[in-house]
Amino acid sequence: MDTFDPHNTPRDTLFAQPAEALGAFQFDQSVAAVFPDMIRRSVPGYQTILAGIGELTARYWQPGSRLYDLGCSLGAAALTMRRQLPEEAECTIVAVDNSEAMLVRAREYVDAYRSDIPIELVCADVCDIPIENASVVVMNFTLQFIDPAQREALLQRIYDGLRPGGVLILSEKIHFDDAAIQDAIEHLHLQFKRANGYSELEISQKRSALENVLITDTLDTHLARLHRVGFAHVAPWFQAYNFASLLCIKGEAP
Numbered sequence: 314m315d316t317f318d319p320h321n322t323p324r325d326t327l328f329a330q331p332a333e334a335l336g337a338f339q340f341d342q343s344v345a346a347v348f349p350d351m352i353r354r355s356v357p358g359y360q361t362i363l364a365g366i367g368e369l370t371a372r373y374w375q376p377g378s379r380l381y382d383l384g385c386s387l388g389a390a391a392l393t394m395r396r397q398l399p400e401e402a403e404c405t406i407v408a409v410d411n412s413e414a415m416l417v418r419a420r421e422y423v424d425a426y427r428s429d430i431p432i433e434l435v436c437a438d439v440c441d442i443p444i445e446n447a448s449v450v451v452m453n454f455t456l457q458f459i460d461p462a463q464r465e466a467l468l469q470r471i472y473d474g475l476r477p478g479g480v481l482i483l484s485e486k487i488h489f490d491d492a493a494i495q496d497a498i499e500h501l502h503l504q505f506k507r508a509n510g511y512s513e514l515e516i517s518q519k520r521s522a523l524e525n526v527l528i529t530d531t532l533d534t535h536l537a538r539l540h541r542v543g544f545a546h547v548a549p550w551f552q553a554y555n556f557a558s559l560l561c562i563k564g565e566a567p
């Protein structure tokens with residue numbers, strides 16, 4: 314089984330048929346079954362972001378620490394992190410998701426690869442999970458699904474749970490306050506989805522399903538909030554259209 318080989322997993326056709334009563338988007342069994350294909354065809358730069366997460370993990374992990382993949386889905390980020398660690402690395406990766414359906418498939422992927430570095434799969438709300446002795450925390454398109462009122466408290470716990478010199482890698486779908494820019498970049502994203510084979514019906518139905526489920530912030534909102542919780546160094550290291558990934562470094566102990 315190739316890790317998240319999107320050409321080797323079922324194709325996402327979940328929104329291809331007109332739906333009478335379109336429910337809110339959920340990370341259920343039907344989404345888990347097609348997720349690698351869905352996210353590849355929906356998020357520009359997703360594979361590049363995973364590769365960058367691996368490289369940054371190799372640079373910032375610390376011996377004897379924990380690494381976290383919060384909102385891990387099928388474990389793509391956790392597996393990429395592990396692949397970039399030295400085989401003898403003394404650390405543990407904690408991969409958390411509140412979707413049982415996602416974790417059932419994550420278990421298959423994790424078990425498909427032998428390694429002495431454990432990946433603990435935890436079914437829980439990331440807002441409840443303790444973050445302790447962490448050197449690397451990844452939230453790869455997860456915060457956008459968290460209640461906006463809970464976001465700063467979660468980021469504060471992540472900051473507090475990081476070792477000095479530790480990092481948070483935060484990838485998010487974003488929006489722009491400038492209407493002209495928002496319109497132009499949203500057009501680029503729609504063209505990306507069309508070029509990846511999604512029909513107008515699929516795009517429209519998924520957009521409706523995600524309404525009030527995926528809630529974006531602006532880059533400025535992210536940057537200001539990350540500084541407020543204490544990160545000394547914050548910057549986007551990658552952006553493709555309305556999808557960005559931020560590197561947040563906790564300053565060294567005084």
Ligand SMILES: C[S@@+](CC[C@H](N)C(=O)[O-])C[C@H]1O[C@@H](n2cnc3c(N)ncnc32)[C@H](O)[C@@H]1O
Binds near residue numbers: 389454458
């Ligand atoms: C877009 S997917 C994340 C993609 C994944 N990180 C990757 O890189 O492939 C969002 C994930 O966050 C999970 N999620 C959303 N809210 C959550 C919460 N409060 N606690 C834990 N997981 C959550 C969803 O179940 C879903 O698997």
Ligand SMILES: O=C(O)C(=O)C[C@]1(C(=O)O)C=C[C@@H](O)C=C1
Binds near residue numbers: 351486519527
């Ligand atoms: O914005 C969209 O159209 C998306 O599909 C984005 C997004 C995401 O950013 O998480 C939404 C749901 C799926 O997890 C895959 C991608």
